[in-house]
Amino acid sequence: MIDPDISLRRDFIKNTLAAGVAIAVLPTDNISSAETQPDAAGLIQGRKVRVAVIGCGNVSGSYFPTLAASPHVELVACCDIVPERAEKAAKKHKVPAFFPNIDALLAGPEFDLLVNLTDIQQHHQVNHKALSASRHVWSEKPLGITHAQARELVELAATRKVQLLGSPTVVASPQFAFMARTIREGKLGKVAAAHASYGHLGPSWSSFFYDKDGGTLFDLGVYSISTLTGLLGPAKAVVAMTGIVTPTREIQGKGRIQVAAEDNAMVILDHGDGVLSHIQSGFNYFSAREHEDTESTHHTLSVVGTKGSMHLAGYDWGPHGVDLATAESGGRLQRFAAEPGDYQWQYGAAKMAEFLATGVRPRFTVAHAAHVAEIIAGAHQSQATGMRIALTSTFDQVVLD
Numbered sequence: 555m556i557d558p559d560i561s562l563r564r565d566f567i568k569n570t571l572a573a574g575v576a577i578a579v580l581p582t583d584n585i586s587s588a589e590t591q592p593d594a595a596g597l598i599q600g601r602k603v604r605v606a607v608i609g610c611g612n613v614s615g616s617y618f619p620t621l622a623a624s625p626h627v628e629l630v631a632c633c634d635i636v637p638e639r640a641e642k643a644a645k646k647h648k649v650p651a652f653f654p655n656i657d658a659l660l661a662g663p664e665f666d667l668l669v670n671l672t673d674i675q676q677h678h679q680v681n682h683k684a685l686s687a688s689r690h691v692w693s694e695k696p697l698g699i700t701h702a703q704a705r706e707l708v709e710l711a712a713t714r715k716v717q718l719l720g721s722p723t724v725v726a727s728p729q730f731a732f733m734a735r736t737i738r739e740g741k742l743g744k745v746a747a748a749h750a751s752y753g754h755l756g757p758s759w760s761s762f763f764y765d766k767d768g769g770t771l772f773d774l775g776v777y778s779i780s781t782l783t784g785l786l787g788p789a790k791a792v793v794a795m796t797g798i799v800t801p802t803r804e805i806q807g808k809g810r811i812q813v814a815a816e817d818n819a820m821v822i823l824d825h826g827d828g829v830l831s832h833i834q835s836g837f838n839y840f841s842a843r844e845h846e847d848t849e850s851t852h853h854t855l856s857v858v859g860t861k862g863s864m865h866l867a868g869y870d871w872g873p874h875g876v877d878l879a880t881a882e883s884g885g886r887l888q889r890f891a892a893e894p895g896d897y898q899w900q901y902g903a904a905k906m907a908e909f910l911a912t913g914v915r916p917r918f919t920v921a922h923a924a925h926v927a928e929i930i931a932g933a934h935q936s937q938a939t940g941m942r943i944a945l946t947s948t949f950d951q952v953v954l955d
Protein backbone atom coordinates (compact mmCIF):
# COMPACT_ATOMS: atom_id res chain seq x y z
CA MET A 555 0.00 0.00 0.00
CA ILE A 556 1.25 3.47 -0.83
CA ASP A 557 1.30 5.88 2.09
CA PRO A 558 0.16 9.19 0.55
CA ASP A 559 1.31 11.10 3.62
CA ILE A 560 4.87 9.95 3.44
CA SER A 561 6.42 12.66 1.26
CA LEU A 562 4.51 15.34 3.17
CA ARG A 563 5.79 13.85 6.40
CA ARG A 564 9.36 13.79 5.08
CA ASP A 565 9.10 17.46 4.19
CA PHE A 566 7.71 18.12 7.66
CA ILE A 567 10.59 16.29 9.31
CA LYS A 568 13.16 18.03 7.13
CA ASN A 569 11.64 21.43 7.84
CA THR A 570 11.31 20.62 11.51
CA LEU A 571 14.96 19.61 11.71
CA ALA A 572 15.96 22.77 9.92
CA ALA A 573 13.85 24.86 12.30
CA GLY A 574 15.51 23.33 15.34
CA VAL A 575 12.34 21.83 16.79
CA ALA A 576 12.55 18.67 18.90
CA ILE A 577 10.58 15.60 17.77
CA ALA A 578 9.17 13.26 20.42
CA VAL A 579 11.05 10.01 20.91
CA LEU A 580 8.84 6.92 21.10
CA PRO A 581 9.68 3.21 21.48
CA THR A 582 11.32 1.59 18.46
CA ASP A 583 8.83 -1.21 17.93
CA ASN A 584 5.82 0.84 16.97
CA ILE A 585 7.06 4.09 15.55
CA SER A 586 8.56 5.33 12.33
CA SER A 587 12.27 5.52 11.77
CA ALA A 588 12.04 9.26 11.26
CA GLU A 589 10.51 9.76 14.67
CA THR A 590 13.06 7.55 16.43
CA GLN A 591 15.66 10.01 15.21
CA PRO A 592 16.11 12.90 17.58
CA ASP A 593 16.18 16.60 16.82
CA ALA A 594 18.01 19.42 15.20
CA ALA A 595 20.72 19.31 17.84
CA GLY A 596 22.37 16.80 15.52
CA LEU A 597 22.50 18.96 12.43
CA ILE A 598 25.82 20.61 11.64
CA GLN A 599 25.58 23.91 9.86
CA GLY A 600 28.18 26.19 8.36
CA ARG A 601 31.05 23.72 8.33
CA LYS A 602 31.99 20.25 7.17
CA VAL A 603 31.12 17.18 9.26
CA ARG A 604 34.24 16.03 11.13
CA VAL A 605 34.52 12.29 10.57
CA ALA A 606 36.55 9.59 12.36
CA VAL A 607 36.83 6.06 10.95
CA ILE A 608 37.28 3.06 13.25
CA GLY A 609 38.37 -0.24 11.71
CA CYS A 610 40.97 0.28 8.98
CA GLY A 611 40.66 -3.15 7.36
CA ASN A 612 39.35 -4.43 4.05
CA VAL A 613 36.16 -2.42 3.66
CA SER A 614 37.82 0.81 4.77
CA GLY A 615 39.63 0.76 1.42
CA SER A 616 36.24 1.41 -0.22
CA TYR A 617 34.99 3.88 2.42
CA PHE A 618 37.95 6.27 2.69
CA PRO A 619 37.92 7.46 -0.97
CA THR A 620 34.13 7.91 -0.88
CA LEU A 621 34.36 9.95 2.33
CA ALA A 622 37.31 11.97 1.01
CA ALA A 623 35.33 12.81 -2.15
CA SER A 624 32.33 14.15 -0.19
CA PRO A 625 32.04 17.97 -0.02
CA HIS A 626 30.42 17.54 3.42
CA VAL A 627 33.24 15.55 5.06
CA GLU A 628 36.44 16.49 6.83
CA LEU A 629 38.38 13.35 7.75
CA VAL A 630 39.98 14.10 11.14
CA ALA A 631 41.06 10.75 12.62
CA CYS A 632 41.20 7.01 12.15
CA CYS A 633 41.65 4.12 14.55
CA ASP A 634 42.42 0.40 14.57
CA ILE A 635 43.37 -2.02 17.34
CA VAL A 636 46.13 -3.07 14.97
CA PRO A 637 47.90 0.32 15.16
CA GLU A 638 49.95 -0.18 11.95
CA ARG A 639 46.67 -0.38 10.00
CA ALA A 640 45.50 2.96 11.43
CA GLU A 641 48.87 4.54 10.64
CA LYS A 642 48.92 3.14 7.10
CA ALA A 643 45.35 4.33 6.43
CA ALA A 644 46.15 7.78 7.86
CA LYS A 645 49.14 8.16 5.52
CA LYS A 646 47.34 6.80 2.46
CA HIS A 647 44.17 8.85 2.88
CA LYS A 648 45.75 11.98 4.39
CA VAL A 649 44.00 11.66 7.77
CA PRO A 650 45.76 13.96 10.29
CA ALA A 651 45.49 11.73 13.41
CA PHE A 652 45.37 8.01 14.17
CA PHE A 653 44.70 6.03 17.37
CA PRO A 654 45.00 2.42 18.66
CA ASN A 655 41.62 2.15 20.42
CA ILE A 656 38.27 3.89 20.73
CA ASP A 657 38.98 5.44 24.13
CA ALA A 658 42.07 7.21 22.76
CA LEU A 659 40.08 8.19 19.65
CA LEU A 660 37.27 9.71 21.73
CA ALA A 661 39.83 11.59 23.84
CA GLY A 662 41.56 12.91 20.69
CA PRO A 663 40.59 15.74 18.34
CA GLU A 664 36.89 16.63 18.26
CA PHE A 665 34.79 14.85 15.67
CA ASP A 666 31.06 14.65 14.90
CA LEU A 667 30.51 11.31 13.16
CA LEU A 668 32.08 7.92 13.89
CA VAL A 669 32.18 5.49 10.96
CA ASN A 670 32.33 1.99 12.45
CA LEU A 671 33.98 -0.55 10.14
CA THR A 672 35.13 -3.02 12.78
CA ASP A 673 34.42 -6.76 13.16
CA ILE A 674 30.73 -7.77 13.38
CA GLN A 675 31.11 -8.80 17.04
CA GLN A 676 32.62 -5.38 17.94
CA HIS A 677 29.87 -3.22 16.44
CA HIS A 678 27.59 -2.95 19.47
CA GLN A 679 30.23 -1.96 22.02
CA VAL A 680 31.95 0.50 19.64
CA ASN A 681 28.60 2.06 18.62
CA HIS A 682 27.58 2.23 22.27
CA LYS A 683 30.76 4.04 23.36
CA ALA A 684 30.52 6.57 20.56
CA LEU A 685 26.81 7.30 21.10
CA SER A 686 27.42 7.60 24.85
CA ALA A 687 30.02 10.25 24.01
CA SER A 688 27.30 12.07 21.97
CA ARG A 689 28.84 11.29 18.59
CA HIS A 690 26.74 10.49 15.54
CA VAL A 691 27.36 6.94 14.32
CA TRP A 692 27.37 5.21 10.96
CA SER A 693 27.70 1.46 11.56
CA GLU A 694 28.56 -1.29 9.14
CA LYS A 695 26.05 -4.13 9.41
CA PRO A 696 24.81 -5.28 11.82
CA LEU A 697 24.12 -2.56 14.43
CA GLY A 698 24.40 -5.30 17.06
CA ILE A 699 24.02 -9.04 17.11
CA THR A 700 20.68 -9.15 18.95
CA HIS A 701 17.54 -7.11 18.52
CA ALA A 702 17.90 -5.93 22.12
CA GLN A 703 21.33 -4.52 21.29
CA ALA A 704 20.01 -2.75 18.18
CA ARG A 705 17.08 -1.28 20.16
CA GLU A 706 19.36 -0.17 22.97
CA LEU A 707 21.49 1.76 20.47
CA VAL A 708 18.46 3.40 18.84
CA GLU A 709 17.24 4.51 22.26
CA LEU A 710 20.69 5.70 23.29
CA ALA A 711 21.01 7.79 20.11
CA ALA A 712 17.65 9.38 20.87
CA THR A 713 18.64 10.08 24.48
CA ARG A 714 21.95 11.64 23.45
CA LYS A 715 20.24 13.57 20.63
CA VAL A 716 22.52 12.20 17.96
CA GLN A 717 21.89 10.27 14.76
CA LEU A 718 22.48 6.56 14.19
CA LEU A 719 22.33 4.92 10.78
CA GLY A 720 23.69 1.67 9.43
CA SER A 721 24.49 -0.39 6.40
CA PRO A 722 23.32 -1.74 4.00
CA THR A 723 22.30 1.02 1.62
CA VAL A 724 20.54 -1.23 -0.92
CA VAL A 725 17.20 0.61 -0.74
CA ALA A 726 18.92 3.72 -2.16
CA SER A 727 19.66 2.24 -5.60
CA PRO A 728 17.63 3.28 -8.66
CA GLN A 729 16.92 -0.41 -9.25
CA PHE A 730 15.34 -0.72 -5.80
CA ALA A 731 13.26 2.39 -6.51
CA PHE A 732 12.08 0.91 -9.82
CA MET A 733 11.09 -2.38 -8.14
CA ALA A 734 9.31 -0.60 -5.26
CA ARG A 735 7.38 1.62 -7.71
CA THR A 736 6.46 -1.35 -9.87
CA ILE A 737 4.92 -3.05 -6.84
CA ARG A 738 3.24 0.09 -5.51
CA GLU A 739 1.74 0.87 -8.94
CA GLY A 740 0.18 -2.61 -8.97
CA LYS A 741 2.00 -3.74 -12.14
CA LEU A 742 2.69 -7.16 -10.58
CA GLY A 743 -0.94 -7.54 -9.50
CA LYS A 744 -1.25 -9.06 -6.06
CA VAL A 745 2.30 -9.77 -4.90
CA ALA A 746 2.68 -13.31 -3.53
CA ALA A 747 6.30 -14.36 -3.20
CA ALA A 748 9.93 -13.34 -3.54
CA HIS A 749 13.31 -15.01 -3.49
CA ALA A 750 16.88 -13.74 -3.10
CA SER A 751 20.23 -15.49 -3.18
CA TYR A 752 23.65 -14.11 -2.27
CA GLY A 753 26.81 -16.05 -1.62
CA HIS A 754 30.46 -16.52 -2.46
CA LEU A 755 33.27 -18.69 -1.15
CA GLY A 756 33.69 -16.60 2.00
CA PRO A 757 36.23 -14.00 3.12
CA SER A 758 39.77 -15.26 3.67
CA TRP A 759 41.28 -12.19 5.39
CA SER A 760 39.64 -12.27 8.83
CA SER A 761 38.31 -15.01 11.09
CA PHE A 762 35.47 -13.03 12.71
CA PHE A 763 33.17 -13.90 9.82
CA TYR A 764 33.32 -17.55 11.03
CA ASP A 765 33.56 -16.98 14.80
CA LYS A 766 30.59 -17.15 17.19
CA ASP A 767 28.08 -14.37 16.34
CA GLY A 768 29.53 -13.96 12.85
CA GLY A 769 28.11 -15.92 9.92
CA THR A 770 26.75 -15.55 6.42
CA LEU A 771 23.45 -13.95 7.48
CA PHE A 772 25.10 -10.95 9.17
CA ASP A 773 27.61 -10.57 6.35
CA LEU A 774 25.65 -11.48 3.19
CA GLY A 775 22.02 -12.43 3.88
CA VAL A 776 21.59 -8.99 5.45
CA TYR A 777 21.55 -7.38 1.98
CA SER A 778 18.78 -9.63 0.64
CA ILE A 779 16.74 -9.29 3.85
CA SER A 780 17.01 -5.49 3.65
CA THR A 781 15.92 -5.43 0.01
CA LEU A 782 13.03 -7.86 0.43
CA THR A 783 11.65 -6.20 3.57
CA GLY A 784 12.10 -2.85 1.80
CA LEU A 785 9.98 -4.13 -1.09
CA LEU A 786 7.40 -6.31 0.70
CA GLY A 787 7.27 -4.57 4.09
CA PRO A 788 8.30 -5.61 7.60
CA ALA A 789 8.23 -9.33 8.37
CA LYS A 790 5.85 -10.68 11.01
CA ALA A 791 7.63 -14.00 11.55
CA VAL A 792 10.71 -15.95 10.48
CA VAL A 793 11.66 -19.60 10.14
CA ALA A 794 15.16 -20.65 9.21
CA MET A 795 17.57 -23.50 8.89
CA THR A 796 21.29 -22.89 8.96
CA GLY A 797 24.32 -25.13 8.84
CA ILE A 798 28.08 -25.37 8.56
CA VAL A 799 29.29 -26.89 5.29
CA THR A 800 33.01 -26.17 5.75
CA PRO A 801 33.98 -26.79 9.39
CA THR A 802 37.54 -25.43 9.16
CA ARG A 803 38.98 -22.60 7.07
CA GLU A 804 42.38 -21.16 6.20
CA ILE A 805 42.63 -17.48 7.23
CA GLN A 806 45.45 -15.22 6.03
CA GLY A 807 48.05 -14.68 8.75
CA LYS A 808 46.18 -16.90 11.19
CA GLY A 809 46.23 -20.42 9.76
CA ARG A 810 43.43 -22.98 10.06
CA ILE A 811 40.45 -21.98 12.19
CA GLN A 812 37.35 -23.78 13.41
CA VAL A 813 34.10 -22.42 11.96
CA ALA A 814 31.56 -21.66 14.70
CA ALA A 815 28.94 -19.58 12.85
CA GLU A 816 26.65 -20.68 10.01
CA ASP A 817 28.17 -20.68 6.53
CA ASN A 818 24.91 -21.81 4.91
CA ALA A 819 21.43 -20.38 5.53
CA MET A 820 17.84 -20.65 4.28
CA VAL A 821 15.36 -18.16 5.70
CA ILE A 822 11.60 -17.78 5.11
CA LEU A 823 9.82 -14.57 6.03
CA ASP A 824 6.09 -14.01 6.52
CA HIS A 825 5.26 -10.44 5.49
CA GLY A 826 1.56 -10.76 6.40
CA ASP A 827 -1.54 -11.13 4.16
CA GLY A 828 -0.13 -14.43 2.89
CA VAL A 829 2.98 -12.83 1.31
CA LEU A 830 6.14 -14.95 1.77
CA SER A 831 9.78 -14.45 0.84
CA HIS A 832 12.80 -16.72 0.89
CA ILE A 833 16.45 -15.80 1.30
CA GLN A 834 19.43 -18.07 0.85
CA SER A 835 23.00 -17.09 1.56
CA GLY A 836 26.25 -18.89 2.11
CA PHE A 837 30.03 -18.93 2.16
CA ASN A 838 30.20 -22.02 -0.09
CA TYR A 839 28.75 -20.59 -3.30
CA PHE A 840 30.87 -20.67 -6.43
CA SER A 841 30.93 -17.27 -8.11
CA ALA A 842 33.39 -16.47 -10.84
CA ARG A 843 34.92 -13.40 -9.20
CA GLU A 844 33.99 -14.11 -5.60
CA HIS A 845 33.80 -11.15 -3.24
CA GLU A 846 34.57 -8.58 -5.92
CA ASP A 847 31.91 -9.80 -8.32
CA THR A 848 30.55 -6.32 -9.02
CA GLU A 849 30.12 -6.97 -12.73
CA SER A 850 27.88 -9.97 -12.25
CA THR A 851 24.56 -9.55 -14.06
CA HIS A 852 22.71 -12.77 -13.25
CA HIS A 853 19.33 -12.57 -11.50
CA THR A 854 19.82 -12.56 -7.71
CA LEU A 855 16.35 -11.54 -6.57
CA SER A 856 12.85 -12.14 -7.95
CA VAL A 857 9.36 -11.00 -7.01
CA VAL A 858 6.22 -12.56 -8.43
CA GLY A 859 2.56 -11.55 -8.31
CA THR A 860 -0.70 -12.40 -10.06
CA LYS A 861 0.00 -10.15 -13.08
CA GLY A 862 3.76 -10.09 -13.45
CA SER A 863 7.22 -10.94 -12.22
CA MET A 864 10.47 -9.00 -11.95
CA HIS A 865 14.09 -10.04 -11.53
CA LEU A 866 17.04 -7.98 -10.34
CA ALA A 867 20.12 -8.27 -12.57
CA GLY A 868 23.28 -8.23 -10.46
CA TYR A 869 23.56 -8.13 -6.68
CA ASP A 870 21.30 -5.70 -4.83
CA TRP A 871 24.42 -3.86 -3.57
CA GLY A 872 25.69 -3.55 -7.17
CA PRO A 873 22.62 -3.80 -9.41
CA HIS A 874 22.61 -3.46 -13.22
CA GLY A 875 18.91 -3.38 -14.07
CA VAL A 876 15.53 -4.95 -13.53
CA ASP A 877 13.91 -7.44 -15.94
CA LEU A 878 10.16 -7.17 -15.82
CA ALA A 879 7.44 -9.31 -17.44
CA THR A 880 3.78 -8.41 -17.04
CA ALA A 881 0.51 -9.79 -18.36
CA GLU A 882 -0.13 -6.31 -19.79
CA SER A 883 3.07 -6.32 -21.85
CA GLY A 884 2.58 -9.82 -23.23
CA GLY A 885 4.70 -11.62 -20.64
CA ARG A 886 8.08 -10.93 -22.30
CA LEU A 887 10.98 -9.92 -20.04
CA GLN A 888 12.10 -6.35 -20.69
CA ARG A 889 15.08 -4.58 -19.10
CA PHE A 890 14.44 -1.40 -17.03
CA ALA A 891 16.46 0.81 -14.64
CA ALA A 892 19.76 0.12 -16.38
CA GLU A 893 21.29 3.46 -15.38
CA PRO A 894 23.50 3.28 -12.25
CA GLY A 895 22.69 6.79 -10.98
CA ASP A 896 24.95 7.97 -8.17
CA TYR A 897 24.32 4.86 -6.06
CA GLN A 898 27.33 3.12 -4.47
CA TRP A 899 27.04 0.41 -1.82
CA GLN A 900 29.86 2.04 0.16
CA TYR A 901 28.45 5.60 0.20
CA GLY A 902 26.29 5.26 3.34
CA ALA A 903 28.63 7.14 5.68
CA ALA A 904 29.13 9.93 3.13
CA LYS A 905 25.33 10.15 2.69
CA MET A 906 24.97 10.33 6.46
CA ALA A 907 27.42 13.27 6.55
CA GLU A 908 25.34 14.90 3.80
CA PHE A 909 22.22 14.38 5.93
CA LEU A 910 23.91 15.93 8.97
CA ALA A 911 25.01 18.91 6.87
CA THR A 912 21.81 19.47 4.86
CA GLY A 913 18.93 17.74 6.69
CA VAL A 914 18.17 15.62 3.60
CA ARG A 915 17.54 12.09 4.85
CA PRO A 916 18.84 9.11 2.96
CA ARG A 917 16.32 6.33 2.15
CA PHE A 918 17.92 3.87 4.54
CA THR A 919 16.69 4.23 8.13
CA VAL A 920 17.81 2.95 11.50
CA ALA A 921 14.39 1.41 12.16
CA HIS A 922 14.81 -0.72 9.03
CA ALA A 923 18.34 -1.75 10.12
CA ALA A 924 17.03 -2.69 13.59
CA HIS A 925 14.22 -4.74 12.01
CA VAL A 926 16.75 -6.62 9.87
CA ALA A 927 18.84 -7.27 13.01
CA GLU A 928 15.73 -8.74 14.66
CA ILE A 929 15.09 -10.98 11.64
CA ILE A 930 18.64 -12.36 11.69
CA ALA A 931 18.56 -12.92 15.45
CA GLY A 932 15.17 -14.61 14.91
CA ALA A 933 16.63 -16.83 12.18
CA HIS A 934 19.34 -17.95 14.60
CA GLN A 935 16.70 -18.60 17.26
CA SER A 936 14.58 -20.57 14.78
CA GLN A 937 17.55 -22.79 13.91
CA ALA A 938 18.34 -23.31 17.60
CA THR A 939 14.77 -24.16 18.62
CA GLY A 940 13.12 -25.53 15.48
CA MET A 941 10.37 -22.94 16.03
CA ARG A 942 8.70 -20.22 13.96
CA ILE A 943 9.77 -16.93 15.60
CA ALA A 944 7.36 -13.99 15.86
CA LEU A 945 8.88 -10.55 15.13
CA THR A 946 7.84 -7.38 16.95
CA SER A 947 9.69 -4.53 15.27
CA THR A 948 8.58 -2.59 12.24
CA PHE A 949 9.64 0.33 10.06
CA ASP A 950 8.00 2.81 7.69
CA GLN A 951 7.70 2.03 4.02
CA VAL A 952 10.84 3.19 2.19
CA VAL A 953 10.33 6.74 0.95
CA LEU A 954 11.02 7.10 -2.78
CA ASP A 955 12.05 10.41 -4.34
Ligand SMILES: NC(=O)c1ccc[n+]([C@@H]2O[C@H](COP(=O)([O-])OP(=O)(O)OC[C@H]3O[C@@H](n4cnc5c(N)ncnc54)[C@H](O)[C@@H]3O)[C@@H](O)[C@H]2O)c1
Nearest residue numbers: 609610611612613634635636671672673674676694695760
Ligand atom coordinates in the same frame (compact mmCIF):
# COMPACT_ATOMS: atom_id res chain seq x y z
N1 LIG B 1 35.20 -6.37 3.16
C1 LIG B 1 34.13 -6.00 2.46
O1 LIG B 1 34.13 -5.98 1.22
C2 LIG B 1 32.88 -5.56 3.18
C3 LIG B 1 31.83 -5.05 2.42
C4 LIG B 1 30.70 -4.58 3.06
C5 LIG B 1 30.63 -4.62 4.42
N2 LIG B 1 31.64 -5.16 5.17
C6 LIG B 1 31.51 -5.18 6.63
O2 LIG B 1 32.50 -4.31 7.18
C7 LIG B 1 32.92 -4.78 8.47
C8 LIG B 1 34.42 -4.98 8.46
O3 LIG B 1 34.75 -5.93 7.47
P1 LIG B 1 36.22 -6.02 6.82
O4 LIG B 1 36.10 -6.96 5.70
O5 LIG B 1 36.73 -4.64 6.57
O6 LIG B 1 37.02 -6.70 8.02
P2 LIG B 1 38.56 -6.52 8.35
O7 LIG B 1 38.93 -7.61 9.29
O8 LIG B 1 39.34 -6.43 7.08
O9 LIG B 1 38.63 -5.12 9.09
C9 LIG B 1 38.15 -4.90 10.39
C10 LIG B 1 39.16 -4.01 11.10
O10 LIG B 1 38.62 -3.61 12.34
C11 LIG B 1 39.66 -3.64 13.31
N3 LIG B 1 39.02 -3.74 14.62
C12 LIG B 1 38.34 -4.79 15.14
N4 LIG B 1 37.85 -4.49 16.36
C13 LIG B 1 38.22 -3.22 16.61
C14 LIG B 1 38.01 -2.33 17.71
N5 LIG B 1 37.29 -2.71 18.78
N6 LIG B 1 38.54 -1.11 17.65
C15 LIG B 1 39.26 -0.71 16.56
N7 LIG B 1 39.49 -1.49 15.48
C16 LIG B 1 38.98 -2.74 15.51
C17 LIG B 1 40.47 -4.85 12.93
O11 LIG B 1 41.78 -4.81 13.48
C18 LIG B 1 40.47 -4.73 11.40
O12 LIG B 1 41.56 -3.98 10.92
C19 LIG B 1 32.11 -6.04 8.72
O13 LIG B 1 30.94 -5.71 9.43
C20 LIG B 1 31.73 -6.52 7.33
O14 LIG B 1 30.56 -7.31 7.34
C21 LIG B 1 32.77 -5.61 4.58
